[in-house]
Structures are given as C-alpha cells and as structure tokens.
Amino acid sequence: MGAPEKNERLIHVSLLVVAFSAISVLALISLFIFTEGLPIMFRYGFKKFLFSLDWYPSEGHFGLLPMIVGSLFVTTGAMLIGVPLGLAGAIYLTQFASKKVRVVVKPLIELLAGIPSVVYGFIGVVILVPFIREYLGGPGLSVLAASVILGIMILPTILSISIDSLLALPPSYREGSIALGATEWQTVRMVLIPAARSGIVASIILGMGRAVGETMAVIMIAGNATSIPHSVLDPVRTLTSNIALEMGYASGEHRQALFATGVILFVIIMALNTVANLTSRKMSS
Amino acid sequence: MRVRLSPRKQQRIIKSIFLSLTILTVFILAFIIFFILRHGLLVVNWQFLTRNPVEMGKEGGIFSTIVGTVALTFLALLIATPLGVGTAIFLTEYTSEGKLTRVIRFGSDCLAGIPSIIFGLFGFILFVTKLKLGWSILSGGLTLAFMILPTIIRTSEEAIRFVPQAYREVSFSLGSSKWQTVSRVVLPSALPGIATGVILSIGRSIGETAAVIFTAGSALRLPTSLFSSTRTMSVHFYILAREGISLSKAYGTAAVLVVSILLINVVTYYLMNRFLRKYS
Numbered sequence: 001m002g003a004p005e006k007n008e009r010l011i012h013v014s015l016l017v018v019a020f021s022a023i024s025v026l027a028l029i030s031l032f033i034f035t036e037g038l039p040i041m042f043r044y045g046f047k048k049f050l051f052s053l054d055w056y057p058s059e060g061h062f063g064l065l066p067m068i069v070g071s072l073f074v075t076t077g078a079m080l081i082g083v084p085l086g087l088a089g090a091i092y093l094t095q096f097a098s099k100k101v102r103v104v105v106k107p108l109i110e111l112l113a114g115i116p117s118v119v120y121g122f123i124g125v126v127i128l129v130p131f132i133r134e135y136l137g138g139p140g141l142s143v144l145a146a147s148v149i150l151g152i153m154i155l156p157t158i159l160s161i162s163i164d165s166l167l168a169l170p171p172s173y174r175e176g177s178i179a180l181g182a183t184e185w186q187t188v189r190m191v192l193i194p195a196a197r198s199g200i201v202a203s204i205i206l207g208m209g210r211a212v213g214e215t216m217a218v219i220m221i222a223g224n225a226t227s228i229p230h231s232v233l234d235p236v237r238t239l240t241s242n243i244a245l246e247m248g249y250a251s252g253e254h255r256q257a258l259f260a261t262g263v264i265l266f267v268i269i270m271a272l273n274t275v276a277n278l279t280s281r282k283m284s285s
Numbered sequence: 286m287r288v289r290l291s292p293r294k295q296q297r298i299i300k301s302i303f304l305s306l307t308i309l310t311v312f313i314l315a316f317i318i319f320f321i322l323r324h325g326l327l328v329v330n331w332q333f334l335t336r337n338p339v340e341m342g343k344e345g346g347i348f349s350t351i352v353g354t355v356a357l358t359f360l361a362l363l364i365a366t367p368l369g370v371g372t373a374i375f376l377t378e379y380t381s382e383g384k385l386t387r388v389i390r391f392g393s394d395c396l397a398g399i400p401s402i403i404f405g406l407f408g409f410i411l412f413v414t415k416l417k418l419g420w421s422i423l424s425g426g427l428t429l430a431f432m433i434l435p436t437i438i439r440t441s442e443e444a445i446r447f448v449p450q451a452y453r454e455v456s457f458s459l460g461s462s463k464w465q466t467v468s469r470v471v472l473p474s475a476l477p478g479i480a481t482g483v484i485l486s487i488g489r490s491i492g493e494t495a496a497v498i499f500t501a502g503s504a505l506r507l508p509t510s511l512f513s514s515t516r517t518m519s520v521h522f523y524i525l526a527r528e529g530i531s532l533s534k535a536y537g538t539a540a541v542l543v544v545s546i547l548l549i550n551v552v553t554y555y556l557m558n559r560f561l562r563k564y565s
Contacts, residue, residue: 004462011464015379018371022438023392025431029399029407036410088306096300097307105311111550112314114485116492118523119539123317125526152313159310185296206398213400215495216523240402240495247409247499262406266399273398277391 033266037259049260055226057246057254064261066226070143070236071212071268073229074222077147078154078211083204085151086158090200093159094166095174095188106163113156121217124149129221138233141223146236149217154207161206165199166192198279205276209269215240239265318543325540328533334541338505342521343531347538349507353422353515356508357501358490360426361433366483368430369437370472373479376438377445378467397435401496404432408500420514425501432496433486440485444478445471447564477560481553488549491542494519518542 041049044062052063089109093102124145133140173195177187193200223235224245237245243258243265250258290298336346372393376386408428418424448471456466472479494517502514503524516524518538525535 008462008464012379015371015375018368019375019389021368021372022396022434023389025434026392026396026399028411029396029403029431032407032410033403036406085306085310088303089310092300092303092307096303105307107554108311109314111547111554112318114488114492114546114550115317116494116519116542116546118492118494118519118526119317119321119543122522122526122535122539123320127320152317155310155314183292183296185299186292209398209400213398213402215400215402220523220527240400243402243406244495244498247406259406259410262403266403269398269400269403270395273395276398277394 030266033259033262036256037261037263040253040256041260041263044257050264053228055242057250057257060253062253062257062260064239064242064264066228067237067239067242067261068264069228070222071238071240071265073143073232073236074146074150074218074238075208075211077143077232078150079204079208081148081151082154082158082207082211086155086203086207087162087200089155089159090162090166091188091193094163095184095192102163106160109156110160113160117153117214117217118220120149120153121220124217124221132233136233138231139223139235141221141235142233143222143229143236144232146218146222146238147232149221150211150214153214153217154210157210158203158207161203162196162200165196165203168199169195202276202280205272205279209272209276212268212272213240213265215244219244239268318547321536321539321543325536325538325543328537329540333537337507338521338534341530342505342525342534347518347521347534347541349505350516350518350521350538351541353501353508354491354517354519356422356515357425357429357497357517358487360422360511361429361490362483362486364427364430365434365437365486369434369482370441370479372438373441373445374467374472376442378463378471393435393438396431397439401432401493404428404496405499407431408496413500419512420500420502420504421512422501422508422515423511425497425515425517426511428496428500429490429493432493433489436486436489437479437482440482441475441479444475444481444560447478447560448474449564477556477563481557481560484549484553484556488546488553491517491549492519492546493517494523498523 049062049064050068051065052061053065054061054063055066093105128145128148129140132138132142132145169192173191174187177191178184182190218238219241222238222241224237224241225235226237229236239261242261246254247258333346334351335348337349338347339345372389376389380386405428408424412418412424412427413420452470452474453466456470497517498520501517503516503520504514505516508515519542522535522538522542525531525538
C-alpha cells in the first residue's frame with residue numbers, strides 16, 4: 001500500500017472520529033447530569049421529588065412540584081401568544097403578501113432571533129412588569145409577564161420554520177385548489193396547512209423546547225416564588241430558574257437536588273426533541 | 286342565529302386579521318431594538334468602550350467584559366470549527382446516507398435543542414469541578430464550543446451539499462485523490478457557506494449568559510490567561526440589570542450587545558445570499 005493511500009485511510013478514520021463529537025458531547029452531558037442528579041432522587045424518593053410542594057433546600061426538603069407547574073404554566077402561556085402570532089404571520093407572508101414584502105420581513109424577523117435572552121428579559125423588566133403592576137395589579141413579576149416575553153422570544157422560531165415548510169409545498173397544490181374555485185383562505189385552510197402540517201408542528205415543538213429551556217429572561221420577570229400560582233398575576237418559578245438562581249451558592253445535597261432539577265428538564269427537552277425530529281423526518285420523506 | 290359569511294367575505298376578514306397580527310409581530314420586534322438603542326446609544330462613547338468597569342460597573346466602561354467576550358468566543362470557535370466542519374465533511378463526502386448518518390445527525394439535532402442552563406450545569410461539573418479548571422476562560426470556552434457545535438455542523442453540511450457534483454467529478458477525473466478533492470475543490474467552494482455558520486455561532490456565543498456565568502464566572506478584572514475567570518458582556522448586562530447597579534450602564538451594555546449581534550447577523554445574511562446565488 002502506497003503512502004498516499006495510507007494518508008487517505010488516516011484521514012477517513014480521523015473524520016469518522018470527529019463525526020462522533022456531537023453525539024459524544026450529548027452522551028457526556030447525559031452522563032454527568034444523570035450521575036449528579038439521580039442518586040438524590042432515589043434517596044429522597046422519586047414521588048416526593050416530583051409531587052411534593054416544599055422546596056426548602058436548607059432543611060432538606062426538595063419538592064419540585066411548584067417548579068414543574070411553573071414551567072408548564074409559563075410554557076403554555078408562551079404558546080398561547082407565540083403560536084397564533086407566528087402562524088398568522090407565516091400564512092400571511094407566504095400566501096397573501098407579495099414576494100417583495102416577504103423577502104424583507106422574513107430576514108428581519110430571523111435577525112431578531114439572535115437578540116440575547118437577557119435583552120428580552122430586560123425589556124420585560126423595564127416595560128412589561130411595571131405595566132402589569134400598574135394596570136392589572138399584583139407584583140408585576142408574574143406568569144403573565146413571563147408568558148408574554150417568552151411568547152415573543154419563540155416567535156422567530158415558529159415563523160421562520162413554518163414559512164419554510166409552507167414554501168416547500170409544490171405550487172401545484174395551490175394552483176389546483178384555486179383553479180377549482182376555492183378562495184385563497186379556503187386553499188390555505190383546507191389544502192396548504194394540512195399538507196405542511198408536520199413542518200408546522202415541528203416549528204411549534206421547537207418553539208416549545210425553547211420556551212421550556214429559557215432561563216435568564218424568565219428569572220428576570222417571573223418573580224421566582226416557590227409556590228403554585230393561583231392566577232396569571234402571581235409570581236412563579238420555573239425548573240430552569242430554580243437551577244440558575246441557586247447554583248451560585250448551593251453545595252452538597254442542595255447542589256445535587258439542582259442537578260436532579262436538571263435531569264427532569266433534560267428528559268422533557270429530549271422528549272420534545274425526539275418528537276420534533278420524528279415529525280420533521282416525516283415531512284422530508 | 287349564526288350568520289354565514291360568504292367565502293369572499295371570510296377571506297377578506299381573515300386577510301385583514303392576519304395582516305394586523307403580522308404587523309403587530311414586526312412592530313414588537315422592531316420596538317425592542319429601537320427601545321434598547323434609543324436608551325443605550327446615549328451612554329455609549331469611546332470611553333465606555335475602552336475603560337474598565339469601576340465599582341462593580343456603576344462607573345467606568347465595559348472594556349474588560351469586551352475582552353472576556355472576545356476571548357471566550359474565539360476559544361469556542363477554535364475548538365468547534367474543526368470538529369463541526371470535520372463532521373460535515375464526513376457526513377457529505379465520506380459516507381452514504383444510512384443508519385450512521387442518521388445517528389450522527391440525531392445527536393447533533395438533540396444537542397442543538399438542549400437549553401443553555403444544562404450546558405452550564407455540565408460545564409460546571411466537568412470543567413470547573415472535576416477537571417479543576419476553575420471558573421475560567423478555558424472552562425467557558427469549552428462549554429460554549431459544545432453549544433455551538435450543532436450550528437456549525439448543520440450549516441457546513443448544507444454548504445458542502447450545495448457544491449455542484451460536477452466539481453468533484455472533474456477533480457477525480459484529473460486524478461486527484463478523495464482528500465485532495467475535498468480540501469482543494471469542495472472546501473474552498475463551500476467556504477462562504479461555512480463562514481455563515483461560524484459567524485452565526487459568534488452571535489450565539491456573544492449573547493449567551495446561562496452557560497457562561499457558571500463556567501467562566503463573573504470576575505471584572507482584565508483576564509491575563511486562559512485560567513483567569515472573566516465576565517462577558519451578556520453576564521455583565523445581566524448583573525447590572527438584575528442587581529440594579531446602574532440602569533444607564535445596563536442600557537449602554539445592551540446597546541453594544543445588540544449592535545454587535547445585528548451586525549453579525551447582517552453579515553451572515555449577506556454572505557449566505559451571495560453563496561446561494563453563486564450556485565443556483
């Protein structure tokens with residue numbers, strides 16, 4: 001075997017090794033989060049961990065229910081705001097607006113996907129929170145504030161992926177439907193949305209993943225109380241904020257409990273990822 | 286009694302509702318940028334950019350946080366770019382679609398969806414504690430590298446796929462080996478596309494907070510080595526705003542952040558368009 005062929009083999013093998021970098025990082029992350037978080041879950045009791053209301057780390061009480069409910073509320077709120085706005089925008093820009101408008105507006109919205117989450121959080125603090133406190137009551141730092149800001153944050157994700165999946169449809173779908181005498185709206189509702197369903201669903205799930213995982217913005221505006229909120233104006237703490245707020249000073253069991261919070265978050269996110277992945281694969285096949 | 290609207294009327298109503306929602310979306314997003322810039326740009330001047338923070342950031346500028354941000358971002362790119370581009374080359378040039386590519390791509394997609402706080406936890410336990418690197422540029426850079434890896438893999442893969450098959454065939458017919466073809470024909474042609482991914486990752490690194498604050502720490506002095514703890518602009522902004530140290534400095538830092546990220550995204554967009562136009 002000549003030297004060049006040997007080189008080629010070497011390159012092939014090194015690229016194969018490099019190609020496993022992403023999946024190895026994923027494995028490493030799971031390994032470390034789970035080995036740090038699982039022991040305390042077993043010791044403290046799985047059920048108590050998930051369904052107890054008391055989070056007093058200094059006294060050894062690690063009930064995560066308020067945070068799980070908090071994440072659920074805030075994410076649901078974000079979806080209620082982000083999904084209709086995002087889908088309406090995607091449908092308008094692909095079906096009703098001229099191409100010129102779309103070519104300007106879509107990149108503009110995608111540009112905004114890059115704005116750091118701390119900036120969104122800050123906008124929440126200086127504008128939205130005082131507004132809610134003044135006109136709707138409560139402390140301002142609330143489920144509502146977090147939902148609105150998160151809803152805005154996931155807009156670019158939902159918009160841009162939905163636009164792509166609507167544009168990927170063959171033009172004949174639309175033309176055929178219009179030729180049969182359907183209006184544009186009927187075409188959208190009865191032909192295009194069902195056809196682009198899996199892409200749209202994937203965009204929503206990815207947006208949801210982003211809302212569940214968002215940390216800094218939520219800390220700044222959600223109020224972070226460790227109790228179950230009774231109204232949208234009550235403060236709330238999410239799983240992510242629970243980690244970030246206490247990581248700075250936690251040690252021993254307390255730190256392990258934060259890693260256990262990470263385990264729960266990790267499992268939720270991986271489930272969402274897998275679903276999004278499967279639906280978008282269905283789209284491409 | 287339910288009134289049934291004619292399809293035409295329905296369409297007109299829907300169209301105007303959707304138009305207003307779209308305008309609302311664009312308005313909200315534009316307002317955020319406008320608001321930050323209007324309050325922040327007043328604070329930003331040469332001194333703000335070149336002086337170190339004094340009294341926890343209450344006075345002075347943000348110079349050391351700019352240095353910290355650049356150092357972390359640079360280190361992250363240095364690690365993630367070869368790994369990401371290598372993975373993309375393997376996926377596109379060295380293997381055919383099958384179980385292996387699906388597994389690799391699934392791993393990368395999952396990694397892309399993992400929230401930054403999880404990266405922060407992971408980087409803290411592995412780099413800061415287990416490997417005893419402490420809160421440092423090294424720990425933060427490694428953590429960020431892992432975070433931006435999926436972005437670089439995906440954009441590089443798309444860029445390499447865009448290079449016309451004919452380029453490869455011509456190179457092979459001239460007697461080049463596989464690696465010669467990849468390194469001298471495919472990669473140079475895909476370079477602008479790959480650059481797009483890299484620049485996009487710069488934007489993501491600059492804006493990152495949760496993953497960085499637990500791995501690079503939040504020291505305000507100028508970093509002297511890879512083992513110094515440092516504070517990035519985003520972390521600085523977060524601390525200024527959350528602890529109410531100085532609202533005006535917070536606005537100023539936010540403006541610098543937003544302007545740099547917008548610039549980066551505009552450059553990315555421009556590069557990508559040029560790249561796409563060249564091959565289609």
